[in-house]
Amino acid sequence: MTAPTRPADFQTRPTHDALALTDSGKSAHIVLNDMVYTLTITRAGKLILTK
Secondary structure, three states: OOOOOOOOOOOOOOOOOHHHHOOOOOEEEEEEOOEEEEEEEOOOOOEEEEO
16 A cells, blocks of 8 residues: 655645544544534545535
């Protein structure tokens, strides 16, 4: 397996591990301006963000 490609500004932006956000589970809630979003990790290892 190869390492993921990182954008040029990787070191200057806050970076969070998706598994840490989900506490090693499959989903987490994220709040922005009193709106709750759900971050889901799919079986294929992709991320989905929904309201």
